[in-house]
Amino acid sequence: MNNLSSSIVDLSLWVLALFSIASWTVILVKIWIYTRLARQDREFHRWFWQARSVADAEDLAQRAKGNSAELARRGFAVLRAANDGALERSGSRRLRLERAMRDGLQARQRSLESGLMLLAGVGATAPFVGLFGTVWGIMDALKSIGVSGSAGLDVVAGPIGEALVATAFGIAAAVPAVLAYNYGLRRAKLLVAEMENFATDFIELLAEE
Amino acid sequence: MSEYRVRLTALMIVLAVHAGIWRHLAVERESQPVFLPPATVSVTMESAPRPMAEPPPEPSPGPAMPPESWLPPLPQSLSSSAVFPDAAVERARDELADAEPHAASAPAAIEPPPAHAAPSAPLAVEAPIESPRFDAAYLNNPKPKYPRLLEQRGIGGRVLVRAEVQPDGRCGQVRLIQSSGFKLFDDAALAAVKDWRFVPARRGGQAVSAWVDVPIIFKPENAS
Numbered sequence: 001m002n003n004l005s006s007s008i009v010d011l012s013l014w015v016l017a018l019f020s021i022a023s024w025t026v027i028l029v030k031i032w033i034y035t036r037l038a039r040q041d042r043e044f045h046r047w048f049w050q051a052r053s054v055a056d057a058e059d060l061a062q063r064a065k066g067n068s069a070e071l072a073r074r075g076f077a078v079l080r081a082a083n084d085g086a087l088e089r090s091g092s093r094r095l096r097l098e099r100a101m102r103d104g105l106q107a108r109q110r111s112l113e114s115g116l117m118l119l120a121g122v123g124a125t126a127p128f129v130g131l132f133g134t135v136w137g138i139m140d141a142l143k144s145i146g147v148s149g150s151a152g153l154d155v156v157a158g159p160i161g162e163a164l165v166a167t168a169f170g171i172a173a174a175v176p177a178v179l180a181y182n183y184g185l186r187r188a189k190l191l192v193a194e195m196e197n198f199a200t201d202f203i204e205l206l207a208e209e
Numbered sequence: 210m211s212e213y214r215v216r217l218t219a220l221m222i223v224l225a226v227h228a229g230i231w232r233h234l235a236v237e238r239e240s241q242p243v244f245l246p247p248a249t250v251s252v253t254m255e256s257a258p259r260p261m262a263e264p265p266p267e268p269s270p271g272p273a274m275p276p277e278s279w280l281p282p283l284p285q286s287l288s289s290s291a292v293f294p295d296a297a298v299e300r301a302r303d304e305l306a307d308a309e310p311h312a313a314s315a316p317a318a319i320e321p322p323p324a325h326a327a328p329s330a331p332l333a334v335e336a337p338i339e340s341p342r343f344d345a346a347y348l349n350n351p352k353p354k355y356p357r358l359l360e361q362r363g364i365g366g367r368v369l370v371r372a373e374v375q376p377d378g379r380c381g382q383v384r385l386i387q388s389s390g391f392k393l394f395d396d397a398a399l400a401a402v403k404d405w406r407f408v409p410a411r412r413g414g415q416a417v418s419a420w421v422d423v424p425i426i427f428k429p430e431n432a433s
C-alpha cells in the first residue's frame with residue numbers, strides 16, 4: 001500500500017516534470033520563432049514595397065526568408081505557371097492568386113500555432129495531475145492513520161504535507177503554460193494578420209495586368 | 210536546420226534548469242539532519258529540573274552533577290540513533306507513535322536511568338517535577354539547518370545543548386554543553402534550539418523555569 005501510493009505520488013511528480021520541461025521548451029522555441037519571423041517580415045515588407053519592378057520584387061522574394069516571403073513566392077509561382085487547362089491552374093489571375101494565398105496562409109498559420117496546443121494541454125491538466133498525486137497521498141495517509149489508530153498531528157501532518165508538494169508542482173507547471181499559451185496565441189494572430197494584409201496587397205498589385 | 214539547433218538548445222537549457230531546481234529541492238528535503246526523536250527522551254532526565262533562577266551548573270559544576278555525569282546513557286542513545294538510517298523517517302514516526310501512548314499514560318513518569326537515580330532522587334522526591342519537553346509534535350520545532358559545508362563532506366556530529374525553559378515555554382539562555390568539534394554544528398544547534406518552544410517544566414501543576422539538555426545529532430545522508 002505504502003509502496004504503491006508513494007510510487008503514484010512520485011509518478012505524478014515525474015509526469016509534472018515532463019510537462020514542465022516540454023512546455024518550457026515550447027515556450028523558448030516559440031519566443032525565438034515569433035521574434036525571428038516578425039523581424040523577417042518587417043524587413044521583407046520594407047524591401048518588397050521599395051522594389052522598382054515586379055521582377056526585382058520576385059528576385060527579393062526568392063532570396064528572403066519569413067512568412068510573407070513564402071507567400072510571395074507562392075504568388076509568383078502561380079503567375080509563372082502556364083495555364084495548361086488543369087483545374088488547379090484555371091480561372092482568372094485574381095482567382096488563382098487568392099487560392100494560392102489562402103493555402104499559404106493556412107499552412108503558415110498551422111505551423112505558427114503548432115505547439116500552442118501542448119501549452120494549452122499542460123495548462124489545463126497539470127493542476128489535475130498534481131491534485132491526483134496529492135489526493136492519493138492523503139488517502140494513503142488517512143488509511144495508515146486508520147490502521148495505526150493514532151491521529152496525532154505528527155502522524156497526519158507529515159504525509160499530507162508531503163503529498164501537497166504534488167499540487168504545488170502542478171500549479172507551478174500550469175501557470176507559465178497558460179500565460180505562454182495566451183501570449184503565443186496573440187503573437188500568432190498578429191503575425192497572421194500581417195500576412196493577410198500583405199496577401200491582400202499582393203493580390204491587388206498583381207491581379208490586374 | 211538552424212531551427213532544430215534552436216530547439217535542441219532550448220531543450221538543453223530547460224533540462225538544465227529543471228535539473229537544478231529538482232536537485233535544490235531534493236537537497237533541501239533530504240538534508241534535514243536527524244535529531245534525536247522522542248524515543249531518546251531518556252536524555253532529558255538529565256534536565257533534573259533545577260530550581261528556577263539558578264544558573265546551570267555547567268560552568269562551575271558545584272552542587273549538581275558535572276556534565277560527565279550524564280555521559281553513561283550516551284552510548285545507549287547514540288546506538289539507538291545509529292540504527293536509525295536517516296532516510297527511515299517512517300521508523301522514527303513509528304517509534305514516535307509507539308512512544309506516545311506511554312507518555313500519555315504516565316506523563317510524569319519519565320524515569321531517570323539508574324545512573325542518575327542517585328543525583329536526581331533527592332530533588333524529585335519532595336516535589337514531583339515534570340521536566341520540560343521539547344519533543345511534543347505540536348511544538349513544531351524546526352530541525353537545525355545542516356551546515357552545507359559539512360554536509361557536502363559527509364561529516365556528522367553530536368551537539369549537546371542545555372537550554373533554559375521559561376515558564377511560558379520559550380527558551381531563555383542556551384549553553385553548549387558538549388561540542389561536536391565543529392563550530393558550524395554547534396552554532397546551528399544553538400541557533401535552532403534558541404528558537405524552539407518547549408513544554409515548560411511543572412511543579413505540581415504550576416509552570417516553572419528549568420533547564421533541559423537537548424541532544425542534537427547531525428548525520429550526513431550518505432552515511433549508511
